[in-house]
Amino acid sequence: MTILVTGGAGYIGTHTLVELMQAGHQVVVFDNFCNSTPAAVLRVEQICARKVKIIQGDICDRQALTQVFTSHQIDAVIHFAGLKAVGESVAKPLLYYRNNVSGTATLCEVMAEAGVTRLVFSSSATVYGDPQHLPIVEDFATCATNPYGRTKLFIEEMLRDLQRSDTSWRIALLRYFNPIGAHPSGLIGENPAGIPNNLFPFITQVAIGKRESLSVFGGDYQTPDGTGVRDYIHVVDLALGHLCALERIMDKEGVLTVNLGTGQGYSVLEMINTFEQVSGRTIPYQIVDRRPGDIASCYADPSLARHELGWVAECGLKEMCRDGWNWQQQNPTGY
Ligand code: NAD
Ligand code: UD1
Numbered sequence: 409m410t411i412l413v414t415g416g417a418g419y420i421g422t423h424t425l426v427e428l429m430q431a432g433h434q435v436v437v438f439d440n441f442c443n444s445t446p447a448a449v450l451r452v453e454q455i456c457a458r459k460v461k462i463i464q465g466d467i468c469d470r471q472a473l474t475q476v477f478t479s480h481q482i483d484a485v486i487h488f489a490g491l492k493a494v495g496e497s498v499a500k501p502l503l504y505y506r507n508n509v510s511g512t513a514t515l516c517e518v519m520a521e522a523g524v525t526r527l528v529f530s531s532s533a534t535v536y537g538d539p540q541h542l543p544i545v546e547d548f549a550t551c552a553t554n555p556y557g558r559t560k561l562f563i564e565e566m567l568r569d570l571q572r573s574d575t576s577w578r579i580a581l582l583r584y585f586n587p588i589g590a591h592p593s594g595l596i597g598e599n600p601a602g603i604p605n606n607l608f609p610f611i612t613q614v615a616i617g618k619r620e621s622l623s624v625f626g627g628d629y630q631t632p633d634g635t636g637v638r639d640y641i642h643v644v645d646l647a648l649g650h651l652c653a654l655e656r657i658m659d660k661e662g663v664l665t666v667n668l669g670t671g672q673g674y675s676v677l678e679m680i681n682t683f684e685q686v687s688g689r690t691i692p693y694q695i696v697d698r699r700p701g702d703i704a705s706c707y708a709d710p711s712l713a714r715h716e717l718g719w720v721a722e723c724g725l726k727e728m729c730r731d732g733w734n735w736q737q738q739n740p741t742g743y
Contacts, residue, residue, distance in 0.1 A: 410434040410481055411654070412524075414467055414515065415488030416460075417444035420530065420587060422452050422596045423647040424486060429456040431651055436480050438473070439489065440466040443601065447743040451595040467511035470518060477522035484526035484658070485519060486650055487512065490559070493605055494701065497556035508559035509566070516570055525577045528653050529567060531560050533585045533639070533669070533706055542673075543709035546583070546665050553701055564665070571663050578661060580653040585639035585669030585708050587646045589728035590735030597735030598643075599742040607676060608640070608728075612736035615689040622691055624676050626698035631705055635676035635695075639669040639707035642723035642731070652717035669708025670721040679725070686729040 411428055415421045416437030421444075428435050429452075437449055437460055449462050461480075465472035467489045476482070490508045491497070497504040512529075519525065536544050537551035552558040564581050571577040588608035590597030603619075604610045613619045627634040649668040656664065674682075680691050713719045 409483040410436065412436050412438060412476065412480070412482045412485045413488065414438045414485065415490060417441060417446060417448050417462070418488055419598045420584075420643060420646060421488040422448045423591055423643045424488070424650045425449070425452045425460065426455050426591060426596070427644070427647040427651055429458055429460075436461045436463065436476065436482065438463050438465055438467070438476055440464060443491070444599070445743050448596060448599070451743070455591065455593055455595055467515050468506065470514050473515060473518040474521070477518060477524065482522065482524050484528070484654060485515070485524065486528045486654070487515060488530050490530065492556060494554050494556045495605065497559070498554055501555040504555050504559050509562050512563050513566065516567070520574070525574070526654075526657055527567070527577070528580045528582060528650055528657065529563065531564055531581045531583045532557070533583050533667070533708065535561050535564065535583060536706070538703040539706065542705055543671060543707050544667065545709045546667055546712055568663050575661060578657040579663045580657050581663060581665040582649060582653055583665065583667050584646060585641050585667065585706070587643045588640050589642045589644070589723070589732040591644060592731050592734070594731075594734040594738040597732065597739065599739075607638075607679060608732060611680065611683050611691055612732055614691050615683070615687050615733065616736050616740050618740070620692065622680070622693040623696045624693050625696060625702060627695035629698075629704035631675055633675050633677050636702060637673040637675050637705040637707065639671065639673055640679070640725060640728055641668065641670050641721050642728045645721040645723050649713065649717065649719050652719040656717050664716060666713050666716060667708040667710055668713060668719075668721075669710050671708055671710045673705055673707035674725055682725045683729045683733070686726055687733045
């Protein structure tokens, strides 16, 4: 198949390109590089020893998108393009609604015109808000605590409405838990601009000497050691989940909403300990106040992904730390 990958130059996009190409698919990348670089796609070409078609463009630009569909025979779309910084979304909500929500509406309109109705969408565990119970099952109530999360919720609802209006649409809404790590080659990985918002890239930057120490946000949560618990998932496992979802929607009608997580939660201190063991580096840290908007614990019940997609996350925390550290060491200043 030929798959259009919006946001394909980004962290999860590049890892998914590798798995798509290794499974024999053709890919077309559409990205405006607002949070990435074409160099990342060149690394994908290096891993796969194949050229990738890259188109620089914005998902809000209807004409540019239409051009993609008229000049390529696209079978399905994996839609990663979006802004994802929670703090920025609070400061600039309209930017997030325009880019993420409007951009997705434009993409779907152009897809419909082109007769392409197979779509895999990057949603997030953030749509569960602060869950009442754990592990998190897909039919739990959803709620968002910030504009970024609301864009994911609104897009999910918009895509469900779209499918109700035209049942030829087949859509997978993939709710990612916390992707970390990197491709084992060390050629692609997470490349945050500026100070990392997320735990894992902050740890690797402390380990490489780019930052002095880690602030652990809160030591008084209702968790075994008081620090926040999350379901970290190896980005290659996550990428493979997209392949399974793609195959599934080719022969299943409707909208499939599914968690992609391991089912296992780890605390911040457990993450630090495992990273120290794997890397042989010490991570200096201090416990500080909670980060506003954070929750105590979040981890998936991944059974539906196993039943519906035949997908299970294979990698453990050590492999995630090993591969993420390998990427950071090989690329101390990113791409
Ligand atoms: P990323 O920023 O690395 O990748 C997103 C890509 O989309 C970037 O290459 C960026 O340049 C591109 N992009 C953004 N707006 C665009 C636009 N208007 N037109 C064209 N390209 C545009 O982020 P990622 O971590 O790879 O995340 C991919 C998707 O998964 C996002 O939608 C994100 O919200 C979602 N997600 C990520 C996580 C995570 O922890 N990384 C968790 C849950 C969901
Ligand atoms: C964050 C986002 C969430 C997004 C998810 C995956 C916020 C409030 N939430 O969630 O919307 O879906 O990333 O991209 O930004 N931590 C530290 N020190 C740090 C960084 C994080 O102690 O410097 C802690 C956090 O308090 C949390 C854990 O590490 O307990 C994981 O944090 P992070 O990687 O930011 O992910 P989430 O909080 O799950």
